[in-house]
Amino acid sequence: MVRLRNPLAFTPLPVIIVVSATYIALFAALVSVHVTVPRYPSKTPAGINLTQAWADLDTITRQYHPYNSHANDHVREYLLSRIKAIVASKGLGSDRVDIIDDNVSNVTLSARNTTVYFEGTNIIVAVRGSDDKQPLYPQSSHGQAVVRAAKNGGVLVNAHYDSVSTGFGATDDGVGVVSVLQLLSYFTEARNWPKRTVVLLLNNGEEDFLNGAYAFMRHPISQVPHTFLNLEGAGAGGRATLFRSTDTEVTKFYRKSPHPFGTVISSDGFKRRLIASQTDYVVFNDQLGLRGLDVAFMAPRARYHTQEDITRETSMNSLWHMLSAAIATVSGLAADTSNDFSGSGKSSPDGKVDAGTGTDAVWFDMFGKAFVIFRLHTLFALNVTLLAVAPIALIALVVALSRSDKMYLFARKKYVHGPDDDQAVQLNGWRGFFRFPITFVVSTAACIGLAYLVQKTNPYIIYSSPWAVWSMMLSAWTSIAWFLLRGASAMRPSALQRIYVLIWLFVGGFALLVFTTILAQRDQIAGGYFSMYYFAAIFVALLISFFELFFLPRKSVYVSRFDTEGGTRRNSEAPSRPLTGTTGGARSDDRPILDDDATETTSLLRGDRRSFARYGGRRQSASEATEQDQPSSGPPDFGTPFPGEQEWSGKLPSWLWILQFLLLAPIVVILVGQIALILTTALHQTPADGGSPPLYIYLVMAIFTALLVAPTGPFLHRFTHHIPAFLFFILAGTVIYNLVAFPFSRSNRLKMYFLQEVDCDTGANTVSLTSLDEYVRSVVRDIPSAKGTNFNCSRSESRREMLRCGWEGLPAKVVPTLAATFSNHTHAKSWIAYNVTRAKDGNEATIRVVGRNTRACRILFDKAITDLAVHGAVSDPRFNATGSTGSREVRLWHRDWSQPWNVSVKWDSGTRDANSTLSGRIVCLWSDANAGDIPAFDEVQHYMPLWAVTSKMGDGLVEGSKRFKI
Secondary structure, eight states: OOOOSSTTSSSHHHHHHHHHHHHHHHHHHHHHHHHOOOOOOSSOOTTOOHHHHHHHHHHHTSSOOOTTSHHHHHHHHHHHHHHHHHHHHTTOOTTTEEEEEOOSOEEEEEETTEEEEEEOOOEEEEEOOTTOOSOSSOEEETTEEEOOOGGGOEEEEEEEOOOOTTOOOIIIIIHHHHHHHHHHHHHTSGGGOOSSOEEEEEESOHHHHSHHHHHHHTSGGGGSEEEEEEEEESSSSSOEEEEEESOHHHHTTGGGSSSOOOBHHHHHHHHTTOSOOOOTHHIIIIITOOEEEEEEEOOOGGGTTSTTOSGGGSOHHHHHHHHHHHHHHHHHHHHOOSSTTTTTSSOOTTSOOOOOOOOOEEEEEETTTEEEEEEHHHHHHHHHHHHHHHHHHHHHHHHHHHHTTOOOTTOOEEOSSOTTSSSOEEOOTTTTTTHHHHHHHHHHHHHHHHHHHHHHHOGGGGGTOHHHHHHHHHHHHHHHHHHHHHHHHHHSOOTTHHHHHHHHHHHHHHHHHHHHHHHHHHHOOOTTHHHHHHHHHHHHHHHHHHHHGGGSOOHHHHHHTTSOTTOBOOOTTGGGSOOTTOSSSOSOOSOOOBTTOOOTTOOTTHHHHHHIIIIISOOOOHHHHTTTSSOTTSOOOOOOOOTTSOGGGGGSOSSHHHHHHHHHHHHHHHHHHHHHHHHHHHHTTSGGGTOSOHHHHHHHHHHHHHHHHGGGTTTGGGOOSHHHHHHHHHHHHHHHHHHHSOSOOSSSOEEEEEEEEEETTTOOEEEEEEEOHHHHHHHHHTSGGGTTSOOEEEEOSSSTTOEEEEEOOOOOOOSOOSOTTOOHHHHHHTSEEEEEEEOSSSSEEEEEEEETTOSEEEEEEEEEESEEEETTOOOOTTOOSSOSSOEEEEEEEOSSTTOOEEEEEEOOOOSSSSOOOOEEEEEEEEOOOSSSOOHHHHHHHHHOOTTEEEEESSSOSEEEEEEEEO
């Protein structure tokens, strides 16, 4: 290693220390922010009691409490009592705080080929704003409807209190629910009272079709708020991230959160439908017309919708992270009395709230401390400006360098006197130009090759070991890039290698910026914001390298040293050969060839021309040509170049590289690294859930690896072998691990989707697990009721790339039996009762359905019906009962148990016969696994291996069905 003489010099030791320390520090900071949660404060704002919030969370998550469970009723009763206690403790009347126990609102809606009828049981609390003097509901005065003024728009805060049937709902959505309770306590403090009305919604039924949010639309108070904050959970702990937002104006209030976290790229994922799951956000924004934000937990997804979504897997820190963001955001929205969210004040023809319009936003956090937000239009304008200014600036510098005779870039040779000289001085300015593109392609191709190798050998290792995959990718790219760049530099050293790498980075960054600018303008995709900063950093670093060239001697001055008064010309290739065993100074100990030494190749006229030049022709001498560049008394000082590099490079500044690196690397690593971590967390466990293929994730990681490490390209050739060798050993170890390690673990369990189907006509009872092919078979073999049986496995219809294995399982006891002597078959027949009454003329009928000990049933039709009406439903022009193509499934939800539905349907005959048949199945669902009424589920839970966990397949754990024909 070269001895450290100048701590800032562009020599191996300073480069290794600065580059390595910077990358390690930045990666450590990014990962630390990503995986840790800021500690909750010892002193909280007035009205906030974290101890009480944690007690509330512990209470509501003691049992599974899906909508179709008795535990759901208990949670609802508890939440109502807590709300009333909070309001009573503040001595507030209904004129200031209105508690709405909504057992009235119902909704009928259609999505694709499915119709949903739902009876809501939402809990709504309205804290009247101090500046809101109008009634909360439209009233009639002298026959005229009195509509609330547009300026009185309020703020909606939503969380759903139902869980899934296989999860306790601590973060999905218990933390959101207790945050709403704390917001009620906070905003009913006199010092915190909001100017705008704050509507707090605890909705029931989100997990089954976003039903609770749709039911809220049916209540008149849904017209009060113009903005909203939705609190959700798709993980089990960690930080609550800003999932998405509607516009810049609402998002700016999230900026005051003490620990903001998130990037707009997640919002783009929803916008481009790359994320299939949805939250109540879409109802409030798309259907109701409100503008707002979606804040949710996102990791670890392996615990999402499982029994591991419990309080022990989250923390008070996570609770405070979501609550503090909610306080800051809602306080800002509720205090804003501008017209940003008022709209025109006119009623919308489609029944939506007129909340005005906002502008598309770009936003991201910086280490969880600061929040950057600006308009997408601003990003577009900055991108266009950069794309125009950067090339012009570089062209201007090239012209200036050329006029000053210091354009060594791409300079092959220069003649001492003119092209009629017999030998030119080789400048070797092209040396090093093509190294980086070759290196970039080879290194990136190696990462892509590793992606295909892992996909082929052990595709799901990313599920439990994303850090091992990242280590493999980063070490592969870096070690291969070093080998190529350092090897080329050792064979043919070039003082211009750094600037040539920056030029290629500039070209690639320019192309990337053009692409993201088009996306921003055409598709309103803001996730390419990083490319603007990336390109700007490269551009500034490249400017520095161009300015460095002005420190070089003029080319005419440099070549003039080969035509001296003594009549000597040095071998122009000699300086390119490094002197073995030296650290600087002279490049070669070869004897220079004297101009007057005659050889067999010496021109016969050469001596005469030299003599003429010296004695008789007054041709300008070398010393005269230098003018003021050097004293006439001695040779010019060209400095001391780095060993082996071009001799004319000795005057290049030795310290500006640090400025270039610190401009380039931190910006790139912080912005690109944050996006890479967010995408990894969001995607790395989705393939095992039937999402996108694992290869896509590995390819994304390979691309981001290249983006992250490319800034080391201008400096990597100065590294000695020590760091790359260490990285190569990491590469070898991680490749072996990623190819042979078991992909699941106790903390990252593979989900097995449970369903028990009972044919109530025949008594057939099938229990099934659906998961990845090579793993679900081994799990089913170890379940006692499936051992020794020929269980059947086939491809799942609803989840891609998954296998469904079914066997005759333990009988369900979801409906209490009056006689113990009933057989399972006889008992199952009593679960569902239905009656069909057909109209005398035409294809119309009324189907009466009753499910015992349930409040959820379905009617599945073998062909689509054209119209339907549920008795008790209220017509709403915002919703269509059957859609444009009819409906093949009707989902029915009661708020009471064992109550009938009366569904009137119409259908087309499809034949010349006016009267035709209609057939299908009636299916009722049972989702309550708390009382031991589903022994097959309990058995699967008990015998599940440590690396697997049970989740729900559908809305019900048990589905009983009967055939019907009209």
